[in-house]
Amino acid sequence: MPHRPAARHWDIFCTVIDNYGDIGVTWRLARQLQREFGQRVRLWVDDLASFARLCPGLDPECDVQERQGITLQRWPKTFPDGIAAADVVIEAFGCQLPDAYLAAMAARPVKPVWLNLEYLSAEDWVEGCHGLPSPHPRLPLTKHFFFPGFTERTGGLICEADLLVERARWQADAAAQAAYWKGLGVPPQAEGELRVSLFSYATPAAGELLRAWTAGNQPVRVLVPEGKVLGDVAAVLGDETLQAGDVRQKGHLAVHVLPFTDQPGYDKLLWSCDFNIVRGEDSFVRAQWAARPFLWHIYQQEEDAHLVKLDAFLSHYGATLSAPARHALVAAFHAWNRGQGMAAAWAALTPQLAELQRHAQGWPKQALGSAGLASRLVQMVENTLQ
Template sequence: MISVFCDVIDNYGDAGFCLRLCRDLCNKKYQVRFFCNNLNTLKQIYTKEDQSNHLLEIKTWPSNSEDFTPTRVIIQAFSVRLPSQLNQKIKEANSLVINLDYLTAEKFAEDCHKLSSFADRIQSYFFFPGFTNKTGGLIIENNLLRLIKEEKGKETSKISLFSYENERLLKIISLLDKLDKEFDVQIFEGKTLDNFNKVFKHNLEVNKVLKNNKLTYKAIKMVNQDEYDSILLNSDLNLVRGEDSIVRAMLIGKPFLWNIYPQKDNYHITKIEALFDLMKIYCTNKQAVEKLRSITLFYNGADINIDQFDICYFWKEWKDLSKEWSNHLISLGSLTDNLIAFLKEKINLTREISH
């Protein structure tokens, strides 16, 4: 059995990433105990199938060590630190502890991937998601692969919008309005809709529609993960935020624009630069990568001028670039498989944790 510990700091990304991992481990017939310290957030994104999945047990974090029985494998998502009394039991049980860290395209992810650690008197291993075969890759479920295959190339005249508070949205939207096509923009309730209303000085409400030039805006309710993936698949362009959503948008192979999680000292800009440096290595149209870099940097607050950006010309390049990048990411294999392979290196996983 595998335990996954998730500490929801804010928004949906923490729980979202962990839920996908747990679900995919279950798909591979492993029993999973998912400890999430914010079940209210989780309830907004999990599906009926998750609730009835007999291999998946969803629990809140144990309040004391008596409520906790360590499993053979403990995954500390985003390298979360567990309370000392739980650590003591984990140490006694000799569990294999994995620090599953944040996604980054920076070189250090490759350098630190699979290295051991020794903190809180417990040996553990770092495992980094990433964009190269020297990292753990990204979570790619078989079902997602099937859907991508079915949807690739289909055009829908839809744009999905999921963002943080971001005043640059105004300029991005006006750029999209220059495309020689009409689009329906689906805006998720919550921070995204609040930001949209603030930036455009509108008062759009869920299930209401607003038309302006070539773009028709519709505010929609927050959806579960499967529905979210479906919206991404059925959009021609996905404006996404955070870690979980950008991964899905990139895998899907449709044009994407990333509103990255803001960090202190603008460090998120370094993260964006690292991603596009990697894309430049793996994608053939380097100029298209640079164009996407510039609008992404602009969208995330960098001092960049996009007044002369030719969105109509870029649109075709954007589509091709997204497909090529998606193909590269899929070629790395799923993080879940890569993680299981690593666990098997460390213990006889098939015998010890399966059922």
Template sequence: MASPSRSQAHLFCTVVDNYGDAGVCLRLARHYARKGAQTTLVIDEPELIDRMMPNWRQEPRLSVQTEAPSLAGSPQPIELTVIEAFQFDAPLDYRVALEQLHASGTTVQRIALDYLATEPWAASHQGLASPDLEVKHAAMEKGHSTNPAGPAATRQWFAPSFYGQGFPMIHDDFIEANSEQRQQMRARLGATQSDDFLVMAFGYPDAPWDELKEAFQSHGLPSGFKQAVFWQPKGLELTQDEFDIALQACDLNFVRGEDSFVRAHWAAASRWQVPFVWQPYRQEGNVHADKLSGWLSKAGEFEPHYKAFTLEFNRLGAGAGLSESWSGVLSAWDQIRAQLSQFGFVYKGRDRPT
């Protein structure tokens, strides 16, 4: 990476329905800023950033705005990384200006960052060309041509992935909770007794919470716990740092989407070894089932009861039912905690994006 004053990163994000996209982009922007790049996060709802990370203005190299940065002015950066996240293109005039910036000597890397890819095919697709044909057409309309080695032609596709060639998951901002932080958060989330089994119930509307409670009633809880306490996040009631603490304060995390799913790995790898169950975003064509299957297959050594329970929770199981599969989880509770912890630990050792 070039010197901090001459290295820049521009990230483009739009908020679709939930806040996961904004959360991922904020973590990524903070990562680049802390690596030394003057970083701009362009997002259509910047007020979300204030709620997720109220102290973001204390990051000296991070800015948040709604409009694309100007590429004019001096001095020009030596290198510029442009990340267009989750199938959202930067404004066309900005993308055209990138071609001119590249022609003037700046190294421009454009990345089309897609959603988390757990499927095996993702490994062979990382880094493939994803040319921006709209820029080429815009140039042709003006009687110009684009450089075949320019940013539009050489844009690359990446996705966060558990496979080695993927775009690594950000974890260098994860705060490992100490005992006092964990206890304070448990009380804040409603667990006031030492034998409370605190469950993070962060799922989509079709998550089977009633069935889960019935399973707890029928088969009990892990050793040492007497009663279950459910905490269901409502909106952005916690900052990103507080959410990391909350994941470690619970005894079992049910997480949804992508951002909380990745962070649950780091909570599993923490000293608290908190197990988790993932509910992918439901998609047409059963794409969510492929994502879940891809992740469970990657974690091929997982205890079979854990896999069965995860599938039943997502209504993709063989029909044994959530209650019966929970009984199996209880029989292998310590093994499941250890395996999830190891799986998270392996990925905390991955290289960071540069």
């Protein structure tokens, strides 16, 4: 940006979904707006107890508190009157603003910039919808749609200014990685060992792949943060009591169950593994910044609408791959998301991992484009208020 933007007050409203993706995105965005652009941010959250898993030190019983420069405020079911509306208002992922807050927005002499932060998609229609206005039917307010995406005509992707440099420095620092693994109780990487992080929704594909690794010839060490896929892991190992801190070995497969971590801790896990399996939206983007090959477990939608979204991403991500690598990658993504055929898909993918690793190294700068999401968001606000 040509100059530092004016410091404005932002209100971000978010409802916590059980998979943490929504709050993960808004928490990351709030911190970036404050740290890099000097904005004053208040994050309204309806479920502080769940949010606390991503934000160590957060007190779920406290209605208003400050963490990492952000004001965190409980979003109560009955929204109070008398709350002043901010200069910029973001309703994240279609959550509905309270009537009392809308009235406060309408009462301002200078109306707030009101944005609906949408879910990320690589589909072509996103470019035509990004920035479109939606006037309120009764109040003198206009909401605009902000679509994250993979092209210059979208809202871009969330990426902190120094993240790619920090990641490259970490991946070049063998001592830092060794200390990291030691802190998690994970032994040094053996010769020929594949190290994989597994953070997905429950799926039969997980069990199929783990059984293939168990019976395979290559040692595979899988790091599993606590989450929905742990039941599939437990079924393969024959141990329904799996919990954080447990380590199990079966054939050529070693499994370490990790505690749920904060966002910087999860970044380090992605950066330190050879291959990552991720889910949802926030983890999906972070896996791309990790510059490692990955599989994405997309959130399932009715009538297989999620598979259209999946293919739209793969058309971008795989555009410059060789035909064998592209076909193997698409097949593996589909096998994981359809819950079948994963063992065969992995066997076909394995010979392509070297090319996929080279591709993953160059992808972040291509995906980021001219600016990240926060920068494009701030610029849209500046243009609107000029």
